[in-house]
Amino acid sequence: MNPKALLVLLILALVTIFALVCVLVTRKEKSSHCGAKSPISLDRSQKNKNMIFAALSAEEMVQVVKYLQLRLPLVDASQAVSSNNFIHYVDVNIPRKEEVLKFLDHDGPRPPRQALAVVYFGNQLEPNVTEYVVGPLPVPAYHWDVTVQKYGKKISYHGRTLILSEFGDIETFLVEKKFIEAPTFMDQVFGHNGSNFEGILALPGGFQSGGRYSWITLFQNVKGFFLHPLGLEVLVDHSSLNVSDWKVPKVFYNGQYFNSFAELEEKFKAKRVIVTKVKPVSSDGGFSSLHPRTPPLRSGSFYHEPFGPHYNVRNNQVTTPTWSFAFRMDVHRGLHLYDIRFKDQRIVYELSVQDAISIYGSNSPGGMLTRYMDASFGMGRFAHSLVRGVDCPYSATYLDAVYLIENLKPEVHNNSICVFEQNTGTPFRRHFSNFQSVYYGGLASSALVMRFIVTIGNYDYVWNFIFHPNGAIESKVQATGYIISSFLHSDGLDYGNRVADHTLGTIHTHVINYRVDLDVGGIKNSLVANDMTFETVNTPWNPNHKIRRMKLVKKVLDTEDKAAFRHNDKMPRYIYFAANSTNKWGHKRGYLIQMISYAGDHLPEEDPMERAISWGRYKLAVTRRKEEEPCSTSIYNQNDPWTPTVAFADFIDNETIVDEDLVAWITTGFLHIPHAEDIPNTVTLANAVGFLLRPYNYFDNDPSIDSPDSVFFTDKDDFNSCEINHIACLPKTAACVPNLPPFTYEGFQNLSIL
Numbered sequence: 001m002n003p004k005a006l007l008v009l010l011i012l013a014l015v016t017i018f019a020l021v022c023v024l025v026t027r028k029e030k031s032s033h034c035g036a037k038s039p040i041s042l043d044r045s046q047k048n049k050n051m052i053f054a055a056l057s058a059e060e061m062v063q064v065v066k067y068l069q070l071r072l073p074l075v076d077a078s079q080a081v082s083s084n085n086f087i088h089y090v091d092v093n094i095p096r097k098e099e100v101l102k103f104l105d106h107d108g109p110r111p112p113r114q115a116l117a118v119v120y121f122g123n124q125l126e127p128n129v130t131e132y133v134v135g136p137l138p139v140p141a142y143h144w145d146v147t148v149q150k151y152g153k154k155i156s157y158h159g160r161t162l163i164l165s166e167f168g169d170i171e172t173f174l175v176e177k178k179f180i181e182a183p184t185f186m187d188q189v190f191g192h193n194g195s196n197f198e199g200i201l202a203l204p205g206g207f208q209s210g211g212r213y214s215w216i217t218l219f220q221n222v223k224g225f226f227l228h229p230l231g232l233e234v235l236v237d238h239s240s241l242n243v244s245d246w247k248v249p250k251v252f253y254n255g256q257y258f259n260s261f262a263e264l265e266e267k268f269k270a271k272r273v274i275v276t277k278v279k280p281v282s283s284d285g286g287f288s289s290l291h292p293r294t295p296p297l298r299s300g301s302f303y304h305e306p307f308g309p310h311y312n313v314r315n316n317q318v319t320t321p322t323w324s325f326a327f328r329m330d331v332h333r334g335l336h337l338y339d340i341r342f343k344d345q346r347i348v349y350e351l352s353v354q355d356a357i358s359i360y361g362s363n364s365p366g367g368m369l370t371r372y373m374d375a376s377f378g379m380g381r382f383a384h385s386l387v388r389g390v391d392c393p394y395s396a397t398y399l400d401a402v403y404l405i406e407n408l409k410p411e412v413h414n415n416s417i418c419v420f421e422q423n424t425g426t427p428f429r430r431h432f433s434n435f436q437s438v439y440y441g442g443l444a445s446s447a448l449v450m451r452f453i454v455t456i457g458n459y460d461y462v463w464n465f466i467f468h469p470n471g472a473i474e475s476k477v478q479a480t481g482y483i484i485s486s487f488l489h490s491d492g493l494d495y496g497n498r499v500a501d502h503t504l505g506t507i508h509t510h511v512i513n514y515r516v517d518l519d520v521g522g523i524k525n526s527l528v529a530n531d532m533t534f535e536t537v538n539t540p541w542n543p544n545h546k547i548r549r550m551k552l553v554k555k556v557l558d559t560e561d562k563a564a565f566r567h568n569d570k571m572p573r574y575i576y577f578a579a580n581s582t583n584k585w586g587h588k589r590g591y592l593i594q595m596i597s598y599a600g601d602h603l604p605e606e607d608p609m610e611r612a613i614s615w616g617r618y619k620l621a622v623t624r625r626k627e628e629e630p631c632s633t634s635i636y637n638q639n640d641p642w643t644p645t646v647a648f649a650d651f652i653d654n655e656t657i658v659d660e661d662l663v664a665w666i667t668t669g670f671l672h673i674p675h676a677e678d679i680p681n682t683v684t685l686a687n688a689v690g691f692l693l694r695p696y697n698y699f700d701n702d703p704s705i706d707s708p709d710s711v712f713f714t715d716k717d718d719f720n721s722c723e724i725n726h727i728a729c730l731p732k733t734a735a736c737v738p739n740l741p742p743f744t745y746e747g748f749q750n751l752s753i754l
């Protein structure tokens with residue numbers, strides 16, 4: 001063989017070997033996925049005990065429905081109208097705290113598992129709402145009417161929530177019976193054809209118990225319709241359970257009021273109506289469209305967990321090396337967290353969202369009457385599937401929630417809760433030293449986040465519960481989505497900013513209430529305030545000099561009245577739940593409540609419906625915990641706020657709160673004056689409020705010093721080596737292939753379109 005050919009062969013062989021090696025090496029790298037296994041062991045026996053807090057499973061819901069259907073005269077809830085008897089919803093009924101603690105902490109018996117089933121009895125002489133406890137699950141044998149025991153009175157039927165069929169009936173009523181009374185007006189002004197309107201309902205309806213008088217504001221039926229008001233609003237009297245009795249007592253158009261559509265038609269024909277025509281927009285909504293206006297760039301960053309997640313989720317239990325808690329989704333109030341422990345010590349027995357209300361101002365009737373209480377619509381029920389990589393980090397853990405409401409069948413909300421670890425890219429703590437000696441010590445900020453997002457009509461609320469490495473718990477809610485608008489006319493600018501040709505972004509508040517049942521070092525706590533003052537004293541070493549010396553002010557707030565801080569009250573800057581025990585330094589172990597809020601005023605107290613939202617009076621109120629006071633409000637307050645089923649103000653009756661089981665009711669919120677940049681959507685940035693629960697002499701030092709993620713090295717150390725500094729390992733370990741599942745989304749499946 002000639003040497004040239006040999007050389008060619010040799011080169012070919014080498015190339016082949018090289019190629020093979022390359023393939024093998026890349027294969028090997030491809031298969032080296034990042035640590036998939038969670039390092040957290042779940043063997044602590046506590047875990048399954050916390051199923052006591054779990055939401056009902058779909059099977060349990062089905063059992064409750066079956067049981068009740070056999071015993072009560074009910075129709076299928078998915079087909080029901082208000083004049084029927086039907087199961088409105090089924091949720092879990094959490095046992096009394098005393099029983100739960102006996103079971104969790106003292107090997108007491110497991111309390112029976114029970115459901116709460118709420119039945120609307122519309123088909124009887126005196127319609128009512130009845131709440132039943134149904135148990136024991138999984139095979140129910142009893143149902144008890146607990147309504148009067150729970151609320152101290154019956155729930156009147158006119159306080160019932162609006163069911164989907166009622167919304168549908170109102171639409172049909174308007175389109176089929178009312179709009180046609182003004183055919184010329186509807187055609188010439190709006191080109192109305194029976195399906196190009198969309199409406200929203202202002203609640204509560206009217207001014208006194210018993211009525212349902214709702215203003216419906218009409219919009220162009222396009223994407224983001226909330227921003228396309230037409231100037232037409234209709235008052236519907238839907239008080240009667242018989243749709244044939246419904247009426248339209250008033251019609252509003254462009255600043256003018258009419259007694260009926262017939263009158264509007266007549267005056268329009270006589271040219272006595274001032275008309276402002278709105279140009280129809282395309283079905284994507286034009287300026288309200290969320291469709292990207294720029295082609296996508298392949299960019300963006302995502303969270304990377306080279307070592308796999310540092311948390312574990314099993315059933316209804318979340319565990320990290322330091323934190324653990326149980327959770328459940330409540331159909332009306334969203335996520336409830338229970339038995340929150342740091343290093344195995346319970347800090348919070350329950351942390352739950354109570355309500356989110358929005359009160360509006362406008363020169364249009366619907367806008368000026370709107371006082372929404374979102375719990376009545378359902379902050380769990382309307383928590384839909386989350387979108388990977390946008391709503392939560394791509395690699396987050398996604399959990400399903402199941403609800404049974406206005407249906408006989410449970411409804412699964414796929415991937416509607418997410419859990420993830422968040423590195424915010426800032427130091428949680430750090431110190432650089434070139435004083436005395438040279439070193440660096442720090443800890444990256446890394447927190448565990450649990451999130452769900454609720455969309456009730458126009459708004460999206462992002463609810464976050466965040467667990468920090470120093471034992472702090474953060475609760476944060478962000479608002480985004482569409483604003484609701486009014487038709488811009490006359491003195492509209494007194495009620496907001498103009499954001500489009502005919503659109504007024506109306507002023508409103510977002511006010512949010514949480515219940516926090518803290519158990520700091522045991523269930524018995526006291527509330528203590530620390531603040532500062534300046535005192536004027538002579539300097540001890542020279543009486544000729546005076547100094548203004550800063551000093552601590554300490555106070556035990558010993559009654560409910562002293563522990564209720566009204567919205568505009570000055571509040572001590574440090575306010576904490578104190579245990580009866582002390583830390584190593586002799587201080588009462590405590591947890592501070594620190595609020596982040598820019599709340600507007602909730603509603604003047606002389607307003608006849610104010611008691612229904614009287615939790616809004618107080619930015620913080622601490623009360624003695626009572627089993628009969630589980631919530632600051634009720635879902636029936638929305639439609640009958642004049643005779644509220646639950647009035648929070650009644651909880652504050654000046655009981656002593658020293659060494660008692662205490663609950664903190666925290667109100668936070670913001671005033672929203674919509675502006676051009678709320679179009680098309682409000683951004684979450686800065687529209688974020690909440691509170692922190694922070695240790696205050698609870699520990700003997702900052703527990704984040706024990707974090708295995710801490711970094712420390714001196715000038716003498718080989719800080720480039722993995723052994724000395726775990727951050728140095730990152731480039732190597734993080735070269736693994738992230739375990740990203742394919743993008744899927746099931747949030748549009750089995751969805752009822754509102």
Ligand SMILES: *[C@@H]1O[C@H](CO)[C@@H](O)[C@H](O)[C@H]1NC(C)=O
Pocket residue numbers: 121124127128129130154155
């Ligand atoms: C409500 O109606 C149910 C079903 O008819 C009945 O059992 C219950 O006693 C009523 N409640 C009150 C308070 O009248």
Ligand SMILES: *[C@@H]1O[C@H](CO)[C@@H](O)[C@H](O)[C@H]1NC(C)=O
Pocket residue numbers: 193194195196
């Ligand atoms: C009514 O008008 C809208 C918008 O122009 C159109 O999309 C829709 O198909 C029309 N509906 C009927 C029933 O004509």
Ligand SMILES: *[C@@H]1O[C@H](CO)[C@@H](O)[C@H](O)[C@H]1NC(C)=O
Pocket residue numbers: 242243244245
């Ligand atoms: C509803 O009201 C209409 C008219 O007032 C009446 O004819 C009808 O019988 C009522 N229906 C029921 C179910 O009461």
Ligand SMILES: *[C@@H]1O[C@H](CO)[C@@H](O)[C@H](O)[C@H]1NC(C)=O
Pocket residue numbers: 411412413414746749750
């Ligand atoms: C939608 O309904 C079907 C049939 O009832 C069910 O198999 C499926 O799991 C549901 N999907 C979701 C996301 O709930």
Ligand SMILES: *[C@@H]1O[C@H](CO)[C@@H](O)[C@H](O)[C@H]1NC(C)=O
Pocket residue numbers: 398399400412414415746
């Ligand atoms: C819901 O989500 C889980 C993963 O979280 C997935 O396995 C399942 O197929 C999804 N769909 C349904 C209908 O449950």
Ligand SMILES: *[C@@H]1O[C@H](CO)[C@@H](O)[C@H](O)[C@H]1NC(C)=O
Pocket residue numbers: 524580659
């Ligand atoms: C609080 O501690 C004191 C002193 O140790 C004790 O006498 C008292 O009983 C304790 N109170 C409660 C409610 O545990």
Ligand SMILES: *[C@@H]1O[C@H](CO)[C@@H](O)[C@H](O)[C@H]1NC(C)=O
Pocket residue numbers: 559561654
């Ligand atoms: C509340 O109770 C305290 C002491 O228990 C008492 O001094 C005060 O007058 C009471 N306040 C009201 C408004 O009753």
Ligand SMILES: [Cu+2]
Pocket residue numbers: 479483508509510672
């Ligand atoms: Cu807003």
